[in-house]
Amino acid sequence: xxxxxxxxxTMEGVAAGLIMLLTAYIVISxxxxxxxxxxxxxxxxxxxxxxxxxxxxxxxxxxxEESQLVGFVKNVTGPCGGNDLWDExxxxxxxxxxxxxxxxHAQAYLSYRRSDGSVDTTPLSSEDPEFTGRENTVRVTRxxxxxxxxxxxxxxxxxxxxxxxxxxxxxLWRA
Amino acid sequence: MSLDFLxxxxxxxxxxxxxxxxxxxxxxxxESSGIDYDAVAYRTGVILAEDPGWxxxxxxxxxxxxxxxxxxxxxxxxxxxxxNILLSTKVNAFFNDSFFAEEDYRSKAIxxxxxxxxxxxxxxxxxxxxxxxxTLPPGYGYIRRVVKIKEPGVAVIxxxxxxxxxxxxxxxxxxxxxxxxxLLNASIDPAYxxxxxxxxxxxTITDFSEYLNGSCSDATLKDVTFWKMDxxxxxxxxxxxxxxxxxxxxxLYNLSLDGTPTDLAPETKVAENITLVLKPAATSLFTLDQxxxxxxxxxFEDTDYPHTNITGIHHYDYNAxxxxxxxxxxxxxxxxxx
Amino acid sequence: xxxxxxxxxxxxxxxxxxxxxLFFLALxxxxxxLVGQTTAEGVLEFPKNDIRDLREAVFDYVxxxxxxxxxxxxxxxxxxxxxxxxxKNAVVNFSVGDPEDISGRDLHPITIHYNNGVTEYDETVYx
Numbered sequence: 001x002x003x004x005x006x007x008x009x010t011m012e013g014v015a016a017g018l019i020m021l022l023t024a025y026i027v028i029s030x031x032x033x034x035x036x037x038x039x040x041x042x043x044x045x046x047x048x049x050x051x052x053x054x055x056x057x058x059x060x061x062x063x064x065e066e067s068q069l070v071g072f073v074k075n076v077t078g079p080c081g082g083n084d085l086w087d088e089x090x091x092x093x094x095x096x097x098x099x100x101x102x103x104x105h106a107q108a109y110l111s112y113r114r115s116d117g118s119v120d121t122t123p124l125s126s127e128d129p130e131f132t133g134r135e136n137t138v139r140v141t142r143x144x145x146x147x148x149x150x151x152x153x154x155x156x157x158x159x160x161x162x163x164x165x166x167x168x169x170x171x172l173w174r175a
Numbered sequence: 176m177s178l179d180f181l182x183x184x185x186x187x188x189x190x191x192x193x194x195x196x197x198x199x200x201x202x203x204x205x206e207s208s209g210i211d212y213d214a215v216a217y218r219t220g221v222i223l224a225e226d227p228g229w230x231x232x233x234x235x236x237x238x239x240x241x242x243x244x245x246x247x248x249x250x251x252x253x254x255x256x257x258x259n260i261l262l263s264t265k266v267n268a269f270f271n272d273s274f275f276a277e278e279d280y281r282s283k284a285i286x287x288x289x290x291x292x293x294x295x296x297x298x299x300x301x302x303x304x305x306x307x308x309x310t311l312p313p314g315y316g317y318i319r320r321v322v323k324i325k326e327p328g329v330a331v332i333x334x335x336x337x338x339x340x341x342x343x344x345x346x347x348x349x350x351x352x353x354x355x356x357x358l359l360n361a362s363i364d365p366a367y368x369x370x371x372x373x374x375x376x377x378x379t380i381t382d383f384s385e386y387l388n389g390s391c392s393d394a395t396l397k398d399v400t401f402w403k404m405d406x407x408x409x410x411x412x413x414x415x416x417x418x419x420x421x422x423x424x425x426x427l428y429n430l431s432l433d434g435t436p437t438d439l440a441p442e443t444k445v446a447e448n449i450t451l452v453l454k455p456a457a458t459s460l461f462t463l464d465q466x467x468x469x470x471x472x473x474x475f476e477d478t479d480y481p482h483t484n485i486t487g488i489h490h491y492d493y494n495a496x497x498x499x500x501x502x503x504x505x506x507x508x509x510x511x512x513x
Numbered sequence: 514x515x516x517x518x519x520x521x522x523x524x525x526x527x528x529x530x531x532x533x534x535l536f537f538l539a540l541x542x543x544x545x546x547l548v549g550q551t552t553a554e555g556v557l558e559f560p561k562n563d564i565r566d567l568r569e570a571v572f573d574y575v576x577x578x579x580x581x582x583x584x585x586x587x588x589x590x591x592x593x594x595x596x597x598x599x600x601k602n603a604v605v606n607f608s609v610g611d612p613e614d615i616s617g618r619d620l621h622p623i624t625i626h627y628n629n630g631v632t633e634y635d636e637t638v639y640x
Contacts, residue, residue, distance in 0.1 A: 015182065023189065026193060041213045043553065043557060044213075044553040044557050045317070048217070048220075048318065048556070051562040052224075052321040052322070053321045055258070055562070056321050056323055058569075059259075059260070059366065059503065061323075062502055063364060063493075092321055092505065095298075095300070095301070095505075096298065096507050096509060097296045097298040097303050097306070097509055098301075098303075111599070111600045112592070113591065113592045113595050119595055119596050119600065141600070142566055143569070143573070162585055162589075163577065163585055163588075164589060164592050165570060165574070165592040165593045167596045169600065177519065178519070181526065188533055192533070192536060195537075196540060211552065214552035214553070217552065258565070362618065
């Protein structure tokens with residue numbers, strides 16, 4: 001008869017192995033640690049900032065006056081037009097105590113409804129040369145109502161013979 | 176200590192770990208910190224920028240030291256319909272850190288279970304306007320809110336009104352009239368409303384020399400009195416509001432004659448300018464409602480003969496020539512939590 | 514094992530305790546990250562600013578057109594509905610009723626409907 005005095009060692013080894021495997025499994029399956037990058041916090045902060053800035057640009061400084069944003073959109077190509085909207089938007093976003101928050105970039109678009117009912121989107125400001133389309137951007141929007149005759153001469157298929165509601169869209173990102 | 180014990184203990188602990196990790200609710204109440212600083216900063220930012228605070232009327236910013244406990248929440252917005260429009264009186268009250276202690280900021284603005292450190296700042300055009308809290312360590316939670324600040328209007332009565340408000344047969348009474356039913360008209364956006372219940376009323380008479388009688392170099396301001404009328408009662412008439420006219424109280428009003436502060440019954444000669452700032456704390460003592468009419472009456476009296484021809488009623492209202500209302504001022508509210 | 518010296522087992526036990534302690538710490542850090550994530554996702558997902566903006570757009574519409582239905586007001590209304598659907602992925606509708614006397618003021622009852630698939634919002638507001 002073979003001496004079976006060693007079987008206990010085998011069983012202990014198997015048990016220890018199982019326990020280790022189980023522990024590793026539980027640890028890996030439960031403690032996938034999120035990095036702050038996964039948590040969308042910078043996106044949330046950026047979106048709030050962009051929305052605040054658009055809302056404040058759409059608030060007239062005095063009762064009954066036209067808001068800055070409406071003025072910019074009405075006069076898309078001229079001075080105080082799309083590029084100034086973009087400029088003013090970024091200036092407001094960068095504002096903080098102390099130095100400016102310099103690494104913010106933005107790109108403004110205008111969405112409008114054509115006479116055939118389809119919706120088109122056109123750039124409102126000149127393209128940011130560094131914009132590749134792969135940035136992690138947030139999109140903030142604001143409704144603007146325009147009277148007859150605006151926006152002035154751009155883009156061609158915007159109906160200017162009737163009052164209309166258009167959507168100002170701004171992509172905002174950090175680079 | 177035997178092997179059996181070790182094995183049993185290990186199995187027990189593993190089971191415990193599994194139970195704990197499978198019941199997330201067990202850890203939900205656990206006070207975690209670190210990454211949630213941003214979340215707390217966001218929440219505090221929302222409370223400050225989008226909420227007028229509680230109580231609303233009388234507003235929290237008017238609470239004195241004795242009633243500080245009645246403040247439930249400190250919000251800076253003008254009203255709940257106007258997010259991101261801050262009222263300057265609320266801003267000034269909020270950043271008064273000799274009135275509010277650290278604990279007040281924690282319990283009335285941050286609402287955290289653990290004592291967070293904080294830094295609030297308000298700046299406009301790169302200039303820091305207000306700031307409270309500690310210096311920032313690395314790794315704080317942060318939110319930035321772009322806001323506009325509403326500042327109170329001023330009725331500047333300068334020489335351009337001289338012909339309108341002088342009369343040789345005058346009683347030497349000059350009245351500034353606040354018609355609450357007109358001021359608090361609900362059709363006016365709260366962001367642009369003149370509300371004496373929450374904002375100071377500022378009456379400034381400059382170029383007073385233009386209102387003087389002929390060769391006189393000054394006139395004696397006997398007193399400034401407050402009168403009210405409720406037009407909804409039968410036979411409405413103005414009655415003098417009982418008030419501590421002889422006590423100087425910068426929390427209730429500021430009256431200065433040619434730059435010298437005084438009480439409301441100065442009987443002092445004035446040559447150039449009169450400035451009266453009536454604080455909302457005083458207006459709340461007058462028990463006015465939204466139909467009342469409040470008169471601020473400046474009475475001049477000289478022993479020999481009338482030294483001034485000033486008379487008339489100046490309406491404190493939305494007319495831009497009567498009251499200069501400053502533009503909403505763009506600003507940035509920053510909240511840092513750690 | 515029977516004849517082995519087992520005096521050193523406390524070392525193993527302590528090792529185990531330390532391991533368990535580390536495990537709990539890892540769990541706590543994990544949960545705190547989730548707190549930040551859920552808050553940020555909650556904020557991003559809930560279209561608070563969109564709804565506020567839509568309300569203001571509707572109020573602007575009422576300022577401009579009152580409650581009248583003509584080709585111009587219908588066009589602006591269609592603009593809002595079409596652009597919302599196309600660019601914001603939100604089904605939006607609103608209607609403006611005849612003015613009613615609400616505590617001395619003539620106000621329009623406005624019903625606003627908003628649904629972006631995650632959040633549905635309905636409101637009747639007097640403006």
